[in-house]
Amino acid sequence: MNSNKNKFTLISILLVLGAFILFLLSSFIDQYSIINRIIMFIGLILLMTSWGIYFMGLKQIKPQITENVITVIACKNCDYREERPFIEGDYVLKELGSCKKCSGISYIHAIYLVPVKK
Amino acid sequence: MIINQLFPSGNDIPSTLINLVWLILFFSIILFFNQRIQIWMYQRNAEKATMKLQLLAEKSKEETLKNIQNFALENIDIKSQITSFLEFFTIEPVDKDPFGVLNRLEHILDSRRERIKLFISQIAPKAGKVEAANIEDIMEAAIALNFIFKIVRHFLLLGKKTKSLMIFIQLDMQLPLIMKIAEAYYKALKTFSSGKPIGDGLGPLVASRLMFGSPKQVIAEDIVCSEVNIENRKVYVIKAEGPGGVVGKPGEAVKRLVESFEGKVARIFMIDAASKLEGETTGEVVEGVGAAIGDPGPEKYKIEEVATKYKIPLDAIICKMDIEEALTTMKKEIAEAADLIVNKIKKAIIERTKEGDIVIVAGIGNTIGIAQ
Numbered sequence: 510m511n512s513n514k515n516k517f518t519l520i521s522i523l524l525v526l527g528a529f530i531l532f533l534l535s536s537f538i539d540q541y542s543i544i545n546r547i548i549m550f551i552g553l554i555l556l557m558t559s560w561g562i563y564f565m566g567l568k569q570i571k572p573q574i575t576e577n578v579i580t581v582i583a584c585k586n587c588d589y590r591e592e593r594p595f596i597e598g599d600y601v602l603k604e605l606g607s608c609k610k611c612s613g614i615s616y617i618h619a620i621y622l623v624p625v626k627k
Numbered sequence: 628m629i630i631n632q633l634f635p636s637g638n639d640i641p642s643t644l645i646n647l648v649w650l651i652l653f654f655s656i657i658l659f660f661n662q663r664i665q666i667w668m669y670q671r672n673a674e675k676a677t678m679k680l681q682l683l684a685e686k687s688k689e690e691t692l693k694n695i696q697n698f699a700l701e702n703i704d705i706k707s708q709i710t711s712f713l714e715f716f717t718i719e720p721v722d723k724d725p726f727g728v729l730n731r732l733e734h735i736l737d738s739r740r741e742r743i744k745l746f747i748s749q750i751a752p753k754a755g756k757v758e759a760a761n762i763e764d765i766m767e768a769a770i771a772l773n774f775i776f777k778i779v780r781h782f783l784l785l786g787k788k789t790k791s792l793m794i795f796i797q798l799d800m801q802l803p804l805i806m807k808i809a810e811a812y813y814k815a816l817k818t819f820s821s822g823k824p825i826g827d828g829l830g831p832l833v834a835s836r837l838m839f840g841s842p843k844q845v846i847a848e849d850i851v852c853s854e855v856n857i858e859n860r861k862v863y864v865i866k867a868e869g870p871g872g873v874v875g876k877p878g879e880a881v882k883r884l885v886e887s888f889e890g891k892v893a894r895i896f897m898i899d900a901a902s903k904l905e906g907e908t909t910g911e912v913v914e915g916v917g918a919a920i921g922d923p924g925p926e927k928y929k930i931e932e933v934a935t936k937y938k939i940p941l942d943a944i945i946c947k948m949d950i951e952e953a954l955t956t957m958k959k960e961i962a963e964a965a966d967l968i969v970n971k972i973k974k975a976i977i978e979r980t981k982e983g984d985i986v987i988v989a990g991i992g993n994t995i996g997i998a999q
Contacts, residue, residue: 540636541636576956578823578956579959585840595821595823597821597822598822599822599823599996600822600824600869600870600996600997600998601824601832601835601869601870601996601997601998602835602839602870602997602998602999603870603998619832619962619965620823620824620956620957620962620996621824621956621957621958621959621961621962622823622955622956622957622958622959623959624958
């Protein structure tokens with residue numbers, strides 16, 4: 510995202526430089542001549558385009574964040590711990606039957622969100 | 628050629644006149660249309676925000692409808708009932724005479740809660756206790772979103788009607804915060820409908836960790852209490868009764884507990900989620916003193932009053948998070964902070980009380996997705 514923003518900034522700087530060179534060039538040409546005006550007009554368009562590109566770059570596209578909700582399962586007797594995606598109906602301290610490691614009761618120890626940027 | 632005619636550069640009178648016309652036109656625009664241009668710009672921003680808010684309000688209504696439909700009777704039209712209930716309002720008590728204002732506020736809040744519960748029981752009779760509590764939270768979020776949309780639209784239309792730049796400037800300046808709150812409510816609504824724990828559930832999560840495996844009993848409206856022994860101290864842990872989305876009356880519970888021991892309580896610890904300042908880290912745990920509870924007033928007042936009456940020190944432990952984090956699915960940092968707070972409380976109880984003392988630990992917050 511940052512590289513995109515930098516690209517936009519670089520292009521707009523180059524366009525401003527181009528406009529500056531054109532304005533400089535026009536100062537060497539007779540100011541009442543039509544060529545001078547055309548050069549000035551092109552310079553102006555370059556300036557406007559550079560502003561447009563710069564502001565477009567400032568409009569940051571928000572990264573899509575998907576919800577990755579984890580349910581942590583633990584056992585009342587042993588140190589068994591398991592993580593799995595959240596299933597509707599899960600809640601903290603919900604008993605889930607017997608533990609996979611021992612005969613103790615497993616329960617939901619925590620439910621939390623781990624954001625994943627896309 | 629056209630450019631030459633429009634912007635003549637000669638020294639003759641017609642060229643000078645045309646240039647003068649351009650100059651007058653330019654200054655006229657600046658002088659007479661300056662404010663109009665500004666109004667147009669602010670109005671455009673406000674219109675965009677209002678459209679977004681309208682979309683959020685409509686989506687929240689649909690989401691509410693979708694959730695309630697699962698527990699509604701088939702032959703009842705719930706759409707019109709929900710639409711009209713979204714306009715539900717609460718009038719705050721008069722505070723010109725502040726005497727007893729918190730009792731009156733509590734009464735009004737109780738009435739509000741009772742009306743919402745009654746409405747839910749009528750439109751979603753198949754919903755159990757947990758589902759009904761979650762629907763209550765969904766309704767509250769939808770009502771809030773509808774209210775925000777209507778307020779912003781009101782000021783937009785008022786600004787258009789009066790062509791007042793001041794109204795537009797004030798609206799535009801507040802829009803970033805308003806949008807942030809509205810988006811947080813919308814995301815909260817989605818979390819409530821799936822029954823996941825929210826950031827504000829940190830207090831109940833800490834309490835549930837402390838009371839894990841001990842018998843519980845209901846001691847106040849939607850509040851459970853459990854007696855735990857920590858290093859020979861009698862610790863009474865209270866939290867809202869989950870896993871439905873309720874907050875309960877922790878103030879009433881603390882008051883009843885203290886009164887039942889005739890004030891012989893060594894310390895009251897309160898754990899709550901607190902709004903963080905920009906630059907602060909989510910999940911940061913900070914200690915302080917005072918009643919850590921973000922209710923409209925009555926519950927906090929009860930705790931402060933009873934603590935003052937019996938000179939019981941009030942310790943507060945808070946976990947920092949922003950409004951969106953408090954209302955949406957609990958982040959990993961916040962869940963991890965709960966374990967840290969449990970250790971801090973145990974340490975504080977040992978350091979600040981002596982053996983045989985009675986201590987109260989209150990986990991404040993919405994207990995959605997957290998049982999006991």
